[in-house]
Amino acid sequence: xxxxxxxxxxxxxxxxxxxxxxxxxxxxVLAIVGPNGAGxxxxxxxxxxxIKPERGDIVFNSMPVAGESDHAYRRRxxxxxxxxxxxxxxVFDNVASGLRFRGLHKNDxxxxxxxxxxxxxxxxxKNRRANELSGGEGQRVSLARALVLAPELLLxxxxxxxLDPPTRNRLLDDLRRILPESGTTTIFITHNLPEARQLAGRxxxxxxxxxxxxxxxxxxxxxxxxxxxxxxxxxxxxxx
Numbered sequence: 001x002x003x004x005x006x007x008x009x010x011x012x013x014x015x016x017x018x019x020x021x022x023x024x025x026x027x028x029v030l031a032i033v034g035p036n037g038a039g040x041x042x043x044x045x046x047x048x049x050x051i052k053p054e055r056g057d058i059v060f061n062s063m064p065v066a067g068e069s070d071h072a073y074r075r076r077x078x079x080x081x082x083x084x085x086x087x088x089x090x091v092f093d094n095v096a097s098g099l100r101f102r103g104l105h106k107n108d109x110x111x112x113x114x115x116x117x118x119x120x121x122x123x124x125x126k127n128r129r130a131n132e133l134s135g136g137e138g139q140r141v142s143l144a145r146a147l148v149l150a151p152e153l154l155l156x157x158x159x160x161x162x163l164d165p166p167t168r169n170r171l172l173d174d175l176r177r178i179l180p181e182s183g184t185t186t187i188f189i190t191h192n193l194p195e196a197r198q199l200a201g202r203x204x205x206x207x208x209x210x211x212x213x214x215x216x217x218x219x220x221x222x223x224x225x226x227x228x229x230x231x232x233x234x235x236x237x238x239x240x
Contacts, residue, residue, distance in 0.1 A: 001026040001185050002047075002153065007056030009042050017042045017209045019056070029179055029186040031200035031217075033193065035232055039209040040189045044157050047187065048079050060153075075102070078146035082158045084138040086130035086145075091122060094130055095144045102149075116144040119178055136167035143175070147182065154179075154186040160195060172198045193217075193236045205229050 002024040009017040017039040024030050032040045045051045047058065049070050058065045065073055078098075086094050092113060099109045117123045120140045125133065133141065139159060146154060160168040176199055179186055190196055196203045197217045204214045205225075213225035224230040 001061060003057075003059040004047075005057045005059070007043075007046065007058065008054045009039075009046055009051060010054045015054075015209060017046070017053075019043065019211050022204060022211055022214070024185060024187060026185055027180070027183045028202065029188060029200045031188045031190055031196035031203035032206060033190055033196050033203050034206035035191060035235070038206045040191070040206055041157055042209075043206070044079075044155050044187065044189050047153075048077060048155055049073055076151065077153045077155060078149050078151035079155045080139075080142050080146050080157070080159050082161045084130075084142035086133075086138055086141060088130060090126065091128055091130065091133070091141050092117070092126040094141050095148055098145060098149045112148050113144075116148045119147075120144045120174065134167075136163050136171060139163065139171065143171075147178070147184065150182075152185065154184050156186060156188045158189055158191075160190075160192075168195070169198075175199060191236065193221075193233070205232065207232060 002022075004019050004022040006021075007017065007019040008015055032043060034040050042051065046053050049065070060068075060073075060076070087097060089097075095113045095116060096109050099112060114123070114126075117126055120143060122137065122140050122144065125137060125141070130138065130141065143159070160171060163171065172195060179199075188196070188200055200217065202215060203217055203220060205212045205220060207228040212229050213220055220229070221233060224233055
């Protein structure tokens with residue numbers, strides 16, 4: 001579904017991301033994993049067209065995205081960050097907001113919103129204001145707001161980092177069921193190996209701005225490509 005070729009991002013006169021080739025399959029969940037400052041979020045922002053690469057190509061369904069306007073491209077994707085950044089309105093209105101921006105009729109909006117409130121287990125919160133939600137509830141609302149748009153590509157940037165372990169695990173379990181059911185191609189940024197194992201089919205390890213290894217979680221854990229990958233796995237996995 002997505003192919004990245006020779007992508008470079010520069011900041012302060014130096015290369016902070018250099019991806020020779022990365023391919024994301026349709027309907028898969030790919031975890032982008034690496035230490036803090038490795039370039040994971042930079043890659044996500046480049047895919048969201050929120051930062052401009054110095055060079056390289058991103059191909060989306062066989063078409064280079066460079067020929068598409070930012071507005072048209074962003075209608076095809078959805079981005080969820082660690083901070084939910086909800087509007088100071090009800091949960092229902094937050095989830096409906098993107099559909100309203102796109103001009104859908106109320107009769108079309110309501111059933112779509114109610115479907116995603118149910119899928120994410122927050123129907124009982126639909127009339128509650130965003131500032132009354134817990135962190136886990138807010139992140140469920142943020143995910144519902146993204147998924148109700150039926151994006152071709154869902155980008156998740158450390159969405160569980162601020163949640164306590166039980167809340168995080170419940171949400172990961174729900175997403176592991178929901179994403180395959182909806183057929184949503186997903187790129188998931190994390191430095192947390194258990195999260196990657198729980199949610200993703202494959203993972204790509206980024207160290208020092210470069211993709212060092214791509215494969216299944218188990219394959220990478222059993223056969224790290226180089227010493228940098230091994231060191232990261234040891235640091236994050238505790239025991240290698």
